[in-house]
Amino acid sequence: MFQGMLEEVLAGLRKNPKSIPSKYFYNHRGSKLFEKICKLDEYYLTRTELAIMEAHVSEMAEVVGEQSLIIELGSGSGEKTRLLLSHLSAPAAYVPIDVSQDMLNDLADSLREEIRTLEVMPVIADWMGNFELPMVGKSAVKCVVYFPGSTIGNIDRPELVNFLRRIRDLCGSGGGFLVGMDLKKDQDILEAAYNDSKGITAEFNLNILHHINKALNADFNLDNFRHYATYNEEGGRIEMYLISTCVQEVRIGKERIHFVTDEPLNLREIGEMARGFFHVQNIWTDLDGRFSVQYLVAV
Ligand code: AVI
Numbered sequence: 001m002f003q004g005m006l007e008e009v010l011a012g013l014r015k016n017p018k019s020i021p022s023k024y025f026y027n028h029r030g031s032k033l034f035e036k037i038c039k040l041d042e043y044y045l046t047r048t049e050l051a052i053m054e055a056h057v058s059e060m061a062e063v064v065g066e067q068s069l070i071i072e073l074g075s076g077s078g079e080k081t082r083l084l085l086s087h088l089s090a091p092a093a094y095v096p097i098d099v100s101q102d103m104l105n106d107l108a109d110s111l112r113e114e115i116r117t118l119e120v121m122p123v124i125a126d127w128m129g130n131f132e133l134p135m136v137g138k139s140a141v142k143c144v145v146y147f148p149g150s151t152i153g154n155i156d157r158p159e160l161v162n163f164l165r166r167i168r169d170l171c172g173s174g175g176g177f178l179v180g181m182d183l184k185k186d187q188d189i190l191e192a193a194y195n196d197s198k199g200i201t202a203e204f205n206l207n208i209l210h211h212i213n214k215a216l217n218a219d220f221n222l223d224n225f226r227h228y229a230t231y232n233e234e235g236g237r238i239e240m241y242l243i244s245t246c247v248q249e250v251r252i253g254k255e256r257i258h259f260v261t262d263e264p265l266n267l268r269e270i271g272e273m274a275r276g277f278f279h280v281q282n283i284w285t286d287l288d289g290r291f292s293v294q295y296l297v298a299v
Helices: 002-014 029-039 044-064 077-085 102-113 157-171 189-194 202-214
Strands: 068-073 093-097 142-147 176-182 225-232 237-244 248-251 255-259 264-269 277-284 291-298
Touching: 002 248, 029 044, 029 202, 044 077, 044 277, 044 291, 068 077, 068 248, 077 102, 077 142, 077 202, 077 237, 093 102, 142 157, 157 176, 157 291, 176 225, 176 264, 189 237, 202 237, 202 264
Parallel strands: 068 093, 068 142, 142 176
Antiparallel strands: 176 291, 225 237, 237 264, 248 255, 277 291
């Protein structure tokens, strides 16, 4: 794991502009900070998506259909998942995929308790990599991948096409992809969601350096970077950076990475989804058109 992380982090830092894969936000502290972000007034995404689910879950359950195998990428806190699963008609099984065994176990235990007929088969894996699906007891009519939270916006553009191809292959033709996606909107609303007044997003952003320091024995000085998030009008996405506030050198493994003053380190982007492997069958949004949940059918 750490060897893979070292290579990935170094590969990103050797690029110009430098970047770090967004999955490294989520060590224990990062996950706790993200839970706090989800409750912030400015961070409309979580509550808006939940409200869309609450309003339209019956229709969603209908398009997902009977005896579907539900695969969730990431296990999250499970509130939206619970809502969906409890409305499905005789799902074949539910397979959450996550790197955190603790999160998976907690989710699986509580779901088995709440929906006694549901077979829950967690898989510990990085969903951006390769993973094997477990054998499930009941036969499935189709496979539906559930990917809430607009996490799709955190996948870098070059990887997005490969990711979509893998999801299409996983679902198989006629399978479904139920995905939460943020929408273009007023720049102030977007920027406020990533520059919150309590500074939690800044803390979350800087925590990625702390994570790298601990996991890879690196020596980032967190005081020498500042959080910056901005809306990229042309790309239609928010971009989050850490800006180097001075000329500095950081050691990671055997390598030294040089930063100049005001050099940005790009951490995430929200993008519109590339099309090509699916056709969009349903789009549910909130009344203000801030967020969407979409059902795509694999072609
Ligand atoms: C997980 N992901 C969809 C969050 C987002 O909105 O891009 C991560 C996040 N980063 C800063 N705030 C929230």
